Amino acid sequence: MSRQMLPRVFLSQPLQNGVSRYTCQLKRITLKFCKFRPNSLGAREFIENGDFLEFARANPQVACYLKPRRNRPPVLQAEFANGSVQLARIDSFPAEFVRRWFWLMRGRSGDDLLPLHENLRSFHPSVQGVWTPFTFGRSVGLGDLPDSRHRPMSPSATELIQQLHRLQSARMS
């Protein structure tokens, strides 16, 4: 049931981002915080320490916004090139954690966070060539048929007739 309700995906990037050229998928990031409440302390420190400006200067491709909201918990809203919006609740986080969330959003592609089949993905998983029965010469699967090791589940038609014949000749004699 878990595999149906929460499907798994393979690792992928939108339009193979990063194969030849990398484009930052984060377009806009908004830090919503309260100027007074204690759970926004980390967010306020993050701004006052200059980390927010440092992020904005280091990432000119991202539009960074600050949104003070009275009496609301602090939230990080990130909007991506594929149109998706991700929210990170930074309630009572220290400033360092807020900083890490900013840089984490910068690296995301905006795709939904779904469980993966595998943590790696490669279109060319084999360098030496995938194993075949012929890789090390024809040493696997050799044999002649019929093989005495293969015992059929039910008797064949020939064997049935032979059994009948034996019974009949036993009865006759």
Next chain:
Amino acid sequence: MHLTCPLWVRRIPKIYRNNDPFYLRNLYLQFSFLFRGRSSRCFRLAEQRVIKAFQHMNAMRAVRKDRFKQLCDERIDAACAQHGIPGKMLIDGLGRMNIQLNRKMLQQLAIYEPYSFKSLTDLVKQYHSELGIVPPNAEPPAPVVTRGLLQSPIVPGNRKFYE
């Protein structure tokens, strides 16, 4: 209560939401979305199937690991059999030589990098022949230059002998 579309706009506080049977039933029906027949549509049937499905999910967690391990063992065994050694001997031998490859990686190598896997089997055969153990039905391995290092591999404990 299931509200009609115009009334749906009204925000129902969570304390009242919990008392309303609609929300609990809807939760079960969300989980039973892809089930077969009426178990996916009717709450009284869905409740039973969903609880059973959760039990299966819980029970399968340990079983899944065992089954994957069995699968890996089978694949390693089959790949080793082509080179004339049993799969257990490979895993044991690599462990003794401090080559830290787990079953998952070994079966990946056996499928995708068969020549690397063959070289691992050669290494294990060499190790055993240096000890005087001959694997049954084994061809002599390709010459592996070991300089006696297989018997005393560099591990954190004996690093001082090699410095």
